[in-house]
Amino acid sequence: MSQNLVNAMADLEETALVKEVKALQAQGTPALEIIQKLQEGMNIVGKRYEEKEYYLSELIMSAEIFKEAATLLGGDLSAADSHSHGTFVMGTIYGDIHDIGKNIVTTVMSCNGFKVIDLGVDVATADYLKAIQEHKPQVVGISCLLTTAFDGMKECISAIEAAGLRKDLKILIGGGPCDQTTADYVGADAYCKTAQDAVEYSKKLLGIQ
Amino acid sequence: MNPVELRAARLGRMTRAVALEPTDRTPVMAWIDAWAATYRQGSMARLSTDPLYANQLILETVADFPEFDMIEVAAALPRSVAAATLSRVKVAGKELPEGSLWQVDEQEHITDEDYDRILQMGWTAWKFEYYGRVLGFTPQDFEELGKLGAIIGQRTFEAGIPTLSDVFPNIPLDPLAGGRSMAKFMTDLYRMPDKLKEVMDVMITDTIEEMRGMIRMIKPFSVMMAVARGSSAFLSPRLWNKFVWPYLLQLSHAAAEEGVFVNLHLDGDWNRDMERFREMPKGKCIWACDNGSDIFKLKTALDGHMAIKGDVPPALLALGTPDDVHAYCTRLIREIGPTGFILAPGCTMPQNAKVENVRAMVQAATGC
Numbered sequence: 001m002s003q004n005l006v007n008a009m010a011d012l013e014e015t016a017l018v019k020e021v022k023a024l025q026a027q028g029t030p031a032l033e034i035i036q037k038l039q040e041g042m043n044i045v046g047k048r049y050e051e052k053e054y055y056l057s058e059l060i061m062s063a064e065i066f067k068e069a070a071t072l073l074g075g076d077l078s079a080a081d082s083h084s085h086g087t088f089v090m091g092t093i094y095g096d097i098h099d100i101g102k103n104i105v106t107t108v109m110s111c112n113g114f115k116v117i118d119l120g121v122d123v124a125t126a127d128y129l130k131a132i133q134e135h136k137p138q139v140v141g142i143s144c145l146l147t148t149a150f151d152g153m154k155e156c157i158s159a160i161e162a163a164g165l166r167k168d169l170k171i172l173i174g175g176g177p178c179d180q181t182t183a184d185y186v187g188a189d190a191y192c193k194t195a196q197d198a199v200e201y202s203k204k205l206l207g208i209q
Numbered sequence: 210m211n212p213v214e215l216r217a218a219r220l221g222r223m224t225r226a227v228a229l230e231p232t233d234r235t236p237v238m239a240w241i242d243a244w245a246a247t248y249r250q251g252s253m254a255r256l257s258t259d260p261l262y263a264n265q266l267i268l269e270t271v272a273d274f275p276e277f278d279m280i281e282v283a284a285a286l287p288r289s290v291a292a293a294t295l296s297r298v299k300v301a302g303k304e305l306p307e308g309s310l311w312q313v314d315e316q317e318h319i320t321d322e323d324y325d326r327i328l329q330m331g332w333t334a335w336k337f338e339y340y341g342r343v344l345g346f347t348p349q350d351f352e353e354l355g356k357l358g359a360i361i362g363q364r365t366f367e368a369g370i371p372t373l374s375d376v377f378p379n380i381p382l383d384p385l386a387g388g389r390s391m392a393k394f395m396t397d398l399y400r401m402p403d404k405l406k407e408v409m410d411v412m413i414t415d416t417i418e419e420m421r422g423m424i425r426m427i428k429p430f431s432v433m434m435a436v437a438r439g440s441s442a443f444l445s446p447r448l449w450n451k452f453v454w455p456y457l458l459q460l461s462h463a464a465a466e467e468g469v470f471v472n473l474h475l476d477g478d479w480n481r482d483m484e485r486f487r488e489m490p491k492g493k494c495i496w497a498c499d500n501g502s503d504i505f506k507l508k509t510a511l512d513g514h515m516a517i518k519g520d521v522p523p524a525l526l527a528l529g530t531p532d533d534v535h536a537y538c539t540r541l542i543r544e545i546g547p548t549g550f551i552l553a554p555g556c557t558m559p560q561n562a563k564v565e566n567v568r569a570m571v572q573a574a575t576g577c
Contacts, residue, residue: 014399054445055442055443055445057399058445060395061399063392064392095309098312100315100391103392146560147523147526147562150524150527176476179522181529185528
């Protein structure tokens with residue numbers, strides 16, 4: 001039955017998924033086991049996105065279904081987090097309130113098994129520093145949709161470095177107007193044109209196949 | 210040349226480019242609303258809320274760049290952005306500090322019941338009710354906007370600089386995705402596809418009727434159809450073929466029937482579906498590329514069918530050197546032109562574009 005749950009998650013079959021979760025709960029299956037199966041389905045979603053079988057519409061739908069299932073399980077996602085590949089902290093830099101790009105990246109990273117700490121939009125440098133100290137991520141993502149936010153990205157990355165937090169950390173940037181020129185200017189480790197670039201960079205960094 | 214002659218020369222060059230005919234040089238243009246405040250050292254707060262002031266700054270900027278063949282619009286349009294995205298827009302001097310660019314504050318305002326209300330009331334009636342209820346627009350605002358629009362139109366005409374688009378119809382997807390909030394809307398595509406299709410069919414009928422009326426009244430050079438959430442990267446082919454393409458096609462053919470060009474302002478990555486645009490009317494459309502799609506692939510896909518505008522990257526204009534900008538623009542002219550190409554920034558001119566980079570872009574087109 002749990003393979004049905006994996007398939008329902010992967011195929012975005014919402015009704016079937018809810019039915020499976022409820023049935024497994026009724027049988028006394030531990031929440032941890034159910035979440036692991038959902039995560040397995042999410043990994044297939046990520047794979048299908050990578051292979052261009054799925055697009056952002058499917059990624060967003062998968063995240064919504066996953067959240068719905070998590071709610072049925074009491075909203076406890078710590079089980080999924082404990083089996084993550086690594087930790088990814090992300091926010092939209094201060095001065096910029098756009099969240100679409102950030103949400104896409106956090107969704108895709110989550111689908112691919114990373115524990116995601118979403119700092120939201122208009123994020124101050126101090127909040128990035130605090131989150132890095134607290135969560136000790138392997139990768140930080142900073143996004144923007146405004147070219148006027150480039151200087152904020154640069155300042156934030158300099159502050160992370162000055163605080164001595166960059167040693168075991170890679171910093172990715174992305175967003176509508178960003179390119180390699182931007183990454184060079186702000187001092188990022190890499191520019192990600194798509195959400196999938198962030199996944200591939202992070203997996204390669206952590207030696208994940 | 211006097212302003213009348215100058216305007217005619219500029220319009221002629223742009224018309225030939227869109228019609229895929231040879232031009233004496235590559236046309237060059239830009240959308241310079243926010244950048245006009247930077248260039249003229251004006252107030253972003255005032256530019257964002259005072260259309261006449263915005264127009265003044267834009268025309269002063271154009272006077273220093275007489276090589277521009279067109280400007281995208283003649284004033285700053287935060288309120289139009291709000292109307293197009295069914296979202297509140299934060300502006301400098303109010304919700305944002307002076308100097309900030311306006312930003313869309315996307316929240317979930319449209320409810321499940323609103324879909325039913327659109328079906329009952331029709332799109333136009335529902336839209337104006339929503340403008341008042343959620344965006345805070347009053348009937349006086351529309352009246353005032355009409356009066357200011359007439360003044361701005363006259364001033365811009367007298368300055369001899371044509372505008373690319375003065376009518377802005379949307380396919381149904383973008384306003385719904387904005388007002389519903391993107392994640393919620395994307396799930397609607399799965400959870401209630403038939404209802405959504407019915408709503409969109411109502412919306413497109415009203416939109417086409419309104420667009421035809423506006424075209425006959427204003428007689429614009431082109432109508433702008435700005436699409437971002439409907440790009441190939443956002444939607445799977447199954448959804449794109451159902452919720453984007455039919456409406457884009459209907460709107461474009463209706464505009465062409467009215468005798469105006471179609472300015473397809475397509476943000477993001479449209480690489481997967483470029484070939485489909487051969488179904489658009491030939492020699493009547495402009496693909497405005499924001500650097501999200503591959504402009505060189507676009508040339509291969511649509512060469513001889515529609516004009517291409519763009520796509521000088523915003524980061525290059527903000528951070529690059531004049532030599533970098535000139536080299537990229539020269540490559541565009543050589544490889545995307547010479548016919549059917551309009552040199553322009555990808556999307557709008559970045560607010561922090563360097564003046565010397567803007568000059569380098571212009572010089573690449575004019576050769577001087």
